[in-house]
Amino acid sequence: MPLSWTRSGAVVELALGREPCNEIGTEMLAELEQFLAELDVENTAAVVVHSTVRGGFSAGADLRELHRGLLSLPAAEQGPAIAAYIDRIHAVMDTLDMLPMTTIGVVHGVCFGGGFELALTCDVLVAERSARFCFPELRLGILPGFGGIPRLRRDVSNAVVRDLLLTGRSINAKKAIAVGLVSQMVAPGEGLTAARAVAMQSTKFDRDALVTTKRFMKPLPPRAELDAEKAHFCRLAAKPALREALAKFVSSDDLRPYLP
Amino acid sequence: MSNSLERLIQLSSKRYGVEATGLHAEDDVFEKLRIDSFQAVELMSELEMEFDIEIPDYELQGVRSFGQLAAAIDKRRT
Numbered sequence: 001m002p003l004s005w006t007r008s009g010a011v012v013e014l015a016l017g018r019e020p021c022n023e024i025g026t027e028m029l030a031e032l033e034q035f036l037a038e039l040d041v042e043n044t045a046a047v048v049v050h051s052t053v054r055g056g057f058s059a060g061a062d063l064r065e066l067h068r069g070l071l072s073l074p075a076a077e078q079g080p081a082i083a084a085y086i087d088r089i090h091a092v093m094d095t096l097d098m099l100p101m102t103t104i105g106v107v108h109g110v111c112f113g114g115g116f117e118l119a120l121t122c123d124v125l126v127a128e129r130s131a132r133f134c135f136p137e138l139r140l141g142i143l144p145g146f147g148g149i150p151r152l153r154r155d156v157s158n159a160v161v162r163d164l165l166l167t168g169r170s171i172n173a174k175k176a177i178a179v180g181l182v183s184q185m186v187a188p189g190e191g192l193t194a195a196r197a198v199a200m201q202s203t204k205f206d207r208d209a210l211v212t213t214k215r216f217m218k219p220l221p222p223r224a225e226l227d228a229e230k231a232h233f234c235r236l237a238a239k240p241a242l243r244e245a246l247a248k249f250v251s252s253d254d255l256r257p258y259l260p
Numbered sequence: 261m262s263n264s265l266e267r268l269i270q271l272s273s274k275r276y277g278v279e280a281t282g283l284h285a286e287d288d289v290f291e292k293l294r295i296d297s298f299q300a301v302e303l304m305s306e307l308e309m310e311f312d313i314e315i316p317d318y319e320l321q322g323v324r325s326f327g328q329l330a331a332a333i334d335k336r337r338t
Contacts, residue, residue: 020298021298054298055298056298056301109298109301109302110298110301129305129309130302130305130306131305132301132302132304132305134317167316167318168317168318169316169317169318170301170304170317171314172304172305172308172309172314173305174308174309175308175314254297
């Protein structure tokens with residue numbers, strides 16, 4: 001089971017544990033939906049999202065599953081299937097984003113693409129020294145499609161968003177702090193401890209004050225932007241460039257297949 | 261041996277437990293250190309922090325050896 005969650009008092013820890021690096025496919029999506037359905041919102045002050053796999057927080061969308069899925073469908077059915085999947089994942093990301101509690105993401109190693117988009121739903125990011133953030137989607141002929149662009153734009157300058165998207169380059173934790181994306185950088189292996197301390201702070205506050213402050217300072221990105229991202233994604237995903245890039249990706253043995 | 265190459269080899273040796281005397285400019289970084297794609301990502305962060313630089317990924321296309329990596333680092337040192 002790629003996802004598991006545990007409760008300790010008013011703090012819930014969501015562990016991402018899918019090898020090799022928490023690729024987000026239909027199974028992970030279904031389990032995120034299950035987590036959200038089962039989360040006792042009223043009695044939770046904080047959620048800590050962290051990864052238990054060595055490679056990192058998440059390598060993003062499950063490209064191998066996407067490749068297989070597209071190959072298995074007639075051309076006419078591919079567009080609607082992608083649109084339906086994107087609608088589902090947007091609903092999950094929006095719900096995570098708006099949870100009435102403090103959410104803390106713990107990032108180590110790879111935090112790429114859809115994994116980066118998942119991290120961006122969190123209120124506070126704690127990065128271990130090894131963390132590396134990247135949006136490599138343009139290499140695939142698409143753009144981020146899980147709501148990540150409006151969320152990144154909410155948190156950092158438009159120039160930083162353009163730099164990350166248009167170059168596809170990755171940045172380390174120190175740079176992520178410098179641009180305002182990450183709150184704290186800690187030593188390898190210390191991220192969860194630091195995040196638990198942040199979570200404990202939330203348990204000390206009046207719930208109304210906490211939720212009001214979060215709502216005030218972290219509104220959902222404008223619906224028009226989220227919808228526009230979906231539309232751009234679906235249009236680009238219908239083109240041959242994605243299929244060609246996926247075929248190249250699944251057959252590559254390059255150690256750095258993310259390189260733009 | 262350039263200063264960057266020497267530091268790169270020392271860091272690699274310490275980080276991945278490989279004898280520094282066995283690492284040379286022409287050696288393939290990934291093969292010699294026996295690192296996977298995730299460790300390659302971590303190595304980039306280590307190097308950037310060690311040298312206090314940023315190395316855009318696109319400048320690493322085709323970079324395989326310690327010498328090439330040291331040259332990429334030197335390009336970014338001011």
